[in-house]
Amino acid sequence: MTEITETKVLVGMEIHVELATDSKMFTSAPNGVQPSRYDAKPNTLVDPLVMALPGSLPVLNKRAVAMSMRVGLAMNCTISNFTKWDRKNYYYPDLPKGYQISQFDKPLCIEGAIEIEVNGIKKPVRITRAHLEEDTGKLVHELPGGSHYDGSLVDLNRSGTPLLEIVSEPDMCSADEAVAYGKEVRDICRFLGVTEGVMQRGHMRFEPNINIIITTSDGKEHPTPIVEVKNLNSFKALHAAIEHESVRQVEAWKKDGKEMGPGAKSTRGWDDQKLITLLQREKEDAHDYRFFPDPDLVPLTISQQWIDEVNSTIPELPASRRARYKKQFNMSEKDTAAITADPSLCFFFEHCATESGNGIESAKWLLNAGAKLSNERGCQVDQLGITPEQLSGIIALRSSKSIGSSAANTLFELLCDSQQTAEAVAESEGLLQVTDENALDKWVQEAIEAQPQAADDVRGGKEAAVGRLVGEVMKRSGGSADASAVRTKLVSTLRQGV
Secondary structure, three states, X not given: OOOEEEEEEEEEEEEXXXXXXXXXXXXXXXXXXXXXXXXXOOOOOOOOOOOOOOOOOOOOOHHHHHHHHHHHHHOOOEEOOEEOOEEEEOOOOOOOOXXXXXXXXXXXXXXXXXXXXXXXXXXXXXXXXXXXXXOOOEEEEEOOOOOEEEEXXXXXXXXXXXEEEEEEOOOEOXXXXXXXXXXXXXXXXXXXXXXXXXXXXXXXXXXXXXXEEEEEOOOOXXXXXXXXXXXXXXXXXXXXXXXXXXXXXXXXXXXXXXXXXOOOOEEEEEEOOOOEEEEEEEOOOHHHHOOEEOOOOOOEEOOHHHHHHXXXXXXXXXXXXXXXXXXXXXXXXXXXXXXXXOHHHHHHHHHHHHHHOOHHHHHHHHHHHHHHHHHHHOOOHHHOOOOHHHXXXXXXXXXXXXXXXXXXXXXXHHHOOOOOOXXXXXXXXXXXXXXXXXXXXXXXXXXXXXXXXXXXXXXXXXXXXXXXXXXXXXXXXXXXXXXHHHHHHHHHHHHOOO
């Protein structure tokens, strides 16, 4: 009896990126990806073309093509000098034309690659193609306010949104690698300014194609049928779906022995509550869509001059920045990843690090105090109001031990609403550390009297109890005492005569 001796996961990925143009792919109707239009009422971002009214004709959005070229070039793809538009025919309630305008055999971008890193190991992931198409509308199953409707309603606000589909080779061998690839593509697209990349708003959707190579004790390999998991909109769901399929497909093969072959593909949906995939349909092949060139759109010829112009606008990308920050500022991998995940934060960090000369401290402040306050105020870190010069001032005050950590956090928030220097605000608000020995002796004595049990514990050798006394001194000093000096003074005072 043959037994399974090894299993290998293979994952290829289709990533759908909604492009942040002002208008839609083939019409001047407003694009709902823009933040100001996200909450637009259903079926208000439409026109005759979006609704597929007779006589309406498509007109190509040049900016969507340029954005897609930027992504392709950033992923080391070749930009096709000749591309065309095709009709992909299928029925769905939110596809009023009965077809989707896409690209079949002449995609805009071909044969690229990007590098990912997982657990310190780097590997390339090949990009097969990236092609442009229009998004569909969506079905609404729940009315505003949470009430349910007996049926489904169609909202065409999303219909016609420029959609870049990026297709990889099956080069990923684990859920961790697939997530790393998804994050790298998202970061690249955000740095290029082609999308905000907000998963919850559908700006990016992941569709992993997963199968398992099962090796048995007789040396034979058995590839399971490929499963495409549809429309995942979070990295958590992407990871969980791949992990689930990695187990489910092996168990299915044990029962039916079914292997990859013509007609064996299927699509499945992800259930976030049950954490399982559910069969949706057997996967269509290309001929099922009856692709043919769109007669209303002429083929697109792209000059080398245009490609060069687009290429000249590509900024330094996240992977390069992470490597530079590690080398230039000696930053940790975790901090470089967090900084480069958000372009606006990254650009602001660069100004702060340059001004202060301390990348590690600049990152720490922005990722901790900055992130906390931005969440509370509902804005980006670079929109809080604090300037790179002011943050540099905080770092200098902390370096010289002129201000304590608690007072520095208070100072950070105050500077978000002030144009004064860090030192001026710290002085006017009484945040500078007090080095007056008489004042320190007074606060220490008051703390001992206020916390007699903690004082006795310290005298008895329980130094952990000194924390309560330090906290008492800091409270009485308004945070202006040096916590390290306070701890030393307390232990020295309480140990005298013991």
